Amino acid sequence: MAASDEMKKAAAEAALEYVENGTIVGVGTGSTVNFFIDALATKKDDIEGAVSSSEESTARLKAHGIPVFDLNAAGPVPVYIDGADEINEHGQMIKGGGAALTREKIIAAVAEKYVCIADQSKMVGILGKFPLPVEVIPMARSYVAREIVKLGGDPEWRQGVTTDNGNWILDVHNLEIMKPMELEDKLNNIVGVVTNGLFAARGANIALLGSPDGVKKYEF
Numbered sequence: 238m239a240a241s242d243e244m245k246k247a248a249a250e251a252a253l254e255y256v257e258n259g260t261i262v263g264v265g266t267g268s269t270v271n272f273f274i275d276a277l278a279t280k281k282d283d284i285e286g287a288v289s290s291s292e293e294s295t296a297r298l299k300a301h302g303i304p305v306f307d308l309n310a311a312g313p314v315p316v317y318i319d320g321a322d323e324i325n326e327h328g329q330m331i332k333g334g335g336a337a338l339t340r341e342k343i344i345a346a347v348a349e350k351y352v353c354i355a356d357q358s359k360m361v362g363i364l365g366k367f368p369l370p371v372e373v374i375p376m377a378r379s380y381v382a383r384e385i386v387k388l389g390g391d392p393e394w395r396q397g398v399t400t401d402n403g404n405w406i407l408d409v410h411n412l413e414i415m416k417p418m419e420l421e422d423k424l425n426n427i428v429g430v431v432t433n434g435l436f437a438a439r440g441a442n443i444a445l446l447g448s449p450d451g452v453k454k455y456e457f
Protein backbone atom coordinates (compact mmCIF):
# COMPACT_ATOMS: atom_id res chain seq x y z
CA MET A 238 0.00 0.00 0.00
CA ALA A 239 1.27 3.50 -0.84
CA ALA A 240 2.52 5.54 2.14
CA SER A 241 -0.26 8.12 1.70
CA ASP A 242 -2.86 5.34 1.76
CA GLU A 243 -1.32 3.98 4.98
CA MET A 244 -1.73 7.44 6.53
CA LYS A 245 -5.34 7.78 5.33
CA LYS A 246 -6.13 4.31 6.67
CA ALA A 247 -4.58 5.08 10.06
CA ALA A 248 -6.62 8.30 10.34
CA ALA A 249 -9.79 6.47 9.29
CA GLU A 250 -9.29 3.73 11.86
CA ALA A 251 -8.59 6.32 14.59
CA ALA A 252 -12.02 7.85 13.88
CA LEU A 253 -13.77 4.68 15.09
CA GLU A 254 -13.22 5.94 18.62
CA TYR A 255 -15.79 8.70 17.95
CA VAL A 256 -18.52 6.31 16.87
CA GLU A 257 -20.99 5.76 19.70
CA ASN A 258 -22.78 2.44 20.12
CA GLY A 259 -26.46 2.42 19.20
CA THR A 260 -26.27 5.56 17.04
CA ILE A 261 -26.56 6.52 13.40
CA VAL A 262 -23.18 7.54 11.98
CA GLY A 263 -22.81 10.26 9.35
CA VAL A 264 -20.56 8.99 6.57
CA GLY A 265 -18.77 11.18 4.02
CA THR A 266 -17.24 10.30 0.67
CA GLY A 267 -13.83 9.65 -0.83
CA SER A 268 -10.78 7.43 -0.64
CA THR A 269 -10.14 8.15 3.06
CA VAL A 270 -13.77 7.53 3.95
CA ASN A 271 -13.63 4.22 2.08
CA PHE A 272 -11.05 3.08 4.65
CA PHE A 273 -13.38 4.33 7.39
CA ILE A 274 -16.36 2.39 5.99
CA ASP A 275 -14.26 -0.78 5.91
CA ALA A 276 -13.25 -0.18 9.54
CA LEU A 277 -16.85 0.62 10.53
CA ALA A 278 -17.90 -2.79 9.24
CA THR A 279 -16.08 -4.34 12.22
CA LYS A 280 -18.54 -2.48 14.50
CA LYS A 281 -21.67 -2.91 12.42
CA ASP A 282 -23.52 -4.89 15.09
CA ASP A 283 -22.91 -2.13 17.65
CA ILE A 284 -24.40 0.76 15.65
CA GLU A 285 -27.91 1.45 14.39
CA GLY A 286 -26.65 2.30 10.93
CA ALA A 287 -25.46 5.19 8.80
CA VAL A 288 -26.60 8.18 6.79
CA SER A 289 -24.57 8.56 3.62
CA SER A 290 -23.35 11.52 1.57
CA SER A 291 -23.12 9.78 -1.81
CA GLU A 292 -24.29 6.86 -3.90
CA GLU A 293 -20.69 5.61 -3.82
CA SER A 294 -20.54 5.48 -0.01
CA THR A 295 -24.05 4.04 0.19
CA ALA A 296 -23.03 1.15 -2.06
CA ARG A 297 -19.94 0.43 0.04
CA LEU A 298 -21.87 0.62 3.31
CA LYS A 299 -24.55 -1.73 2.00
CA ALA A 300 -21.95 -4.15 0.65
CA HIS A 301 -20.72 -4.46 4.24
CA GLY A 302 -24.27 -5.03 5.49
CA ILE A 303 -24.47 -1.67 7.29
CA PRO A 304 -28.04 -0.27 7.20
CA VAL A 305 -28.29 3.09 5.40
CA PHE A 306 -31.06 5.46 6.51
CA ASP A 307 -32.74 8.29 4.65
CA LEU A 308 -31.65 11.46 6.45
CA ASN A 309 -35.30 12.55 6.80
CA ALA A 310 -36.07 9.35 8.68
CA ALA A 311 -32.99 9.42 10.88
CA GLY A 312 -32.91 10.87 14.36
CA PRO A 313 -29.87 12.66 15.76
CA VAL A 314 -26.51 12.17 14.09
CA PRO A 315 -23.93 12.57 16.87
CA VAL A 316 -20.91 12.37 14.58
CA TYR A 317 -20.06 12.90 10.91
CA ILE A 318 -16.84 11.39 9.59
CA ASP A 319 -15.48 12.75 6.32
CA GLY A 320 -12.31 13.68 4.49
CA ALA A 321 -11.19 17.01 3.05
CA ASP A 322 -9.26 18.34 0.08
CA GLU A 323 -7.73 21.07 2.25
CA ILE A 324 -8.07 22.00 5.93
CA ASN A 325 -6.67 25.04 7.74
CA GLU A 326 -5.72 25.67 11.36
CA HIS A 327 -9.31 26.72 12.16
CA GLY A 328 -10.85 23.49 10.89
CA GLN A 329 -12.22 25.24 7.79
CA MET A 330 -12.05 23.11 4.67
CA ILE A 331 -12.33 22.84 0.92
CA LYS A 332 -14.30 19.77 -0.09
CA GLY A 333 -15.92 18.38 -3.21
CA GLY A 334 -13.01 16.88 -5.09
CA GLY A 335 -15.24 13.84 -5.50
CA ALA A 336 -18.29 15.99 -6.38
CA ALA A 337 -20.17 14.96 -3.22
CA LEU A 338 -20.10 18.39 -1.56
CA THR A 339 -23.84 19.09 -1.35
CA ARG A 340 -24.91 15.95 0.46
CA GLU A 341 -21.76 16.21 2.57
CA LYS A 342 -22.65 19.73 3.64
CA ILE A 343 -26.19 18.69 4.53
CA ILE A 344 -25.08 15.85 6.80
CA ALA A 345 -22.35 18.03 8.29
CA ALA A 346 -25.04 20.60 9.15
CA VAL A 347 -27.16 17.98 10.88
CA ALA A 348 -24.34 16.30 12.81
CA GLU A 349 -23.33 17.42 16.27
CA LYS A 350 -19.63 16.80 15.65
CA TYR A 351 -17.55 16.73 12.46
CA VAL A 352 -14.43 14.56 12.58
CA CYS A 353 -12.19 15.17 9.57
CA ILE A 354 -9.92 12.31 8.50
CA ALA A 355 -7.08 12.88 6.07
CA ASP A 356 -3.37 12.60 5.61
CA GLN A 357 -1.19 15.44 6.83
CA SER A 358 -0.68 16.82 3.29
CA LYS A 359 -4.23 18.26 3.39
CA MET A 360 -3.27 20.77 6.12
CA VAL A 361 -2.59 24.21 4.57
CA GLY A 362 -1.96 27.76 5.76
CA ILE A 363 -4.30 29.44 3.26
CA LEU A 364 -7.17 27.65 1.51
CA GLY A 365 -7.45 27.84 -2.26
CA LYS A 366 -4.58 26.02 -3.89
CA PHE A 367 -6.98 23.12 -4.41
CA PRO A 368 -9.53 24.37 -6.97
CA LEU A 369 -12.76 25.19 -5.10
CA PRO A 370 -15.68 23.05 -6.33
CA VAL A 371 -19.04 24.75 -6.85
CA GLU A 372 -22.14 22.69 -7.68
CA VAL A 373 -24.46 24.48 -10.11
CA ILE A 374 -27.83 23.90 -11.72
CA PRO A 375 -26.81 22.96 -15.31
CA MET A 376 -28.68 25.81 -17.07
CA ALA A 377 -26.92 28.36 -14.82
CA ARG A 378 -23.38 27.16 -15.53
CA SER A 379 -22.24 30.03 -17.79
CA TYR A 380 -23.94 32.70 -15.69
CA VAL A 381 -22.40 31.40 -12.45
CA ALA A 382 -18.98 31.17 -14.13
CA ARG A 383 -19.20 34.84 -15.19
CA GLU A 384 -20.16 35.89 -11.65
CA ILE A 385 -17.26 33.90 -10.20
CA VAL A 386 -14.84 35.70 -12.54
CA LYS A 387 -16.11 38.98 -11.04
CA LEU A 388 -15.14 37.62 -7.61
CA GLY A 389 -11.58 37.03 -8.87
CA GLY A 390 -11.75 33.29 -9.52
CA ASP A 391 -10.98 31.27 -12.60
CA PRO A 392 -13.80 28.72 -13.04
CA GLU A 393 -13.40 25.56 -15.07
CA TRP A 394 -16.31 23.24 -15.91
CA ARG A 395 -15.61 19.67 -14.71
CA GLN A 396 -16.81 18.19 -17.99
CA GLY A 397 -18.30 14.73 -17.97
CA VAL A 398 -19.18 14.85 -14.27
CA THR A 399 -22.80 14.93 -13.09
CA THR A 400 -23.38 15.00 -9.33
CA ASP A 401 -25.66 12.58 -7.47
CA ASN A 402 -28.19 15.44 -7.55
CA GLY A 403 -28.09 15.76 -11.36
CA ASN A 404 -26.04 18.96 -11.35
CA TRP A 405 -22.67 20.13 -12.68
CA ILE A 406 -19.42 21.24 -11.03
CA LEU A 407 -17.28 24.32 -11.64
CA ASP A 408 -13.76 24.11 -10.17
CA VAL A 409 -12.53 27.57 -9.26
CA HIS A 410 -8.78 28.03 -9.72
CA ASN A 411 -6.40 30.76 -8.58
CA LEU A 412 -8.11 31.70 -5.34
CA GLU A 413 -6.23 32.73 -2.24
CA ILE A 414 -9.01 32.51 0.31
CA MET A 415 -8.24 35.00 3.07
CA LYS A 416 -11.85 35.23 4.32
CA PRO A 417 -13.42 31.77 3.92
CA MET A 418 -16.77 32.59 5.60
CA GLU A 419 -17.24 35.69 3.46
CA LEU A 420 -16.48 33.84 0.22
CA GLU A 421 -18.72 30.93 1.22
CA ASP A 422 -21.60 33.38 1.65
CA LYS A 423 -20.90 35.28 -1.57
CA LEU A 424 -20.82 32.12 -3.65
CA ASN A 425 -24.03 30.86 -2.05
CA ASN A 426 -25.71 34.12 -3.05
CA ILE A 427 -25.13 33.61 -6.79
CA VAL A 428 -28.38 32.42 -8.36
CA GLY A 429 -27.93 28.92 -9.73
CA VAL A 430 -25.34 27.86 -7.16
CA VAL A 431 -26.50 24.82 -5.23
CA THR A 432 -23.53 24.57 -2.86
CA ASN A 433 -19.91 25.54 -2.73
CA GLY A 434 -17.12 23.43 -1.33
CA LEU A 435 -16.04 25.87 1.37
CA PHE A 436 -16.89 24.38 4.74
CA ALA A 437 -16.13 27.49 6.78
CA ALA A 438 -19.33 28.39 8.65
CA ARG A 439 -19.55 24.71 9.58
CA GLY A 440 -16.02 23.42 9.74
CA ALA A 441 -14.53 20.41 11.48
CA ASN A 442 -14.53 20.04 15.26
CA ILE A 443 -11.71 17.53 15.22
CA ALA A 444 -9.15 16.53 12.60
CA LEU A 445 -7.28 13.24 12.66
CA LEU A 446 -4.38 13.57 10.25
CA GLY A 447 -2.21 10.62 9.35
CA SER A 448 1.52 11.37 9.26
CA PRO A 449 4.72 9.32 9.09
CA ASP A 450 4.88 9.71 12.91
CA GLY A 451 1.35 8.47 13.50
CA VAL A 452 -2.09 10.09 13.62
CA LYS A 453 -2.11 13.67 14.87
CA LYS A 454 -5.22 15.06 16.51
CA TYR A 455 -6.33 18.70 16.18
CA GLU A 456 -9.30 20.26 17.99
CA PHE A 457 -10.97 23.43 16.70
Ligand SMILES: O=C[C@H](O)[C@H](O)[C@H](O)COP(=O)(O)O
Nearest residue numbers: 267268269320333334335337
Ligand atom coordinates in the same frame (compact mmCIF):
# COMPACT_ATOMS: atom_id res chain seq x y z
O1 LIG B 1 -16.50 15.19 -2.77
C1 LIG B 1 -15.64 14.59 -2.14
C2 LIG B 1 -15.27 14.86 -0.75
O2 LIG B 1 -15.38 16.19 -0.36
C3 LIG B 1 -14.03 14.19 -0.21
O3 LIG B 1 -14.21 14.14 1.17
C4 LIG B 1 -12.74 14.90 -0.51
O4 LIG B 1 -12.60 15.08 -1.89
C5 LIG B 1 -11.52 14.13 0.04
O5 LIG B 1 -11.39 12.92 -0.61
P1 LIG B 1 -10.16 11.93 -0.38
O6 LIG B 1 -10.33 11.33 0.98
O7 LIG B 1 -10.29 10.92 -1.48
O8 LIG B 1 -8.92 12.75 -0.49
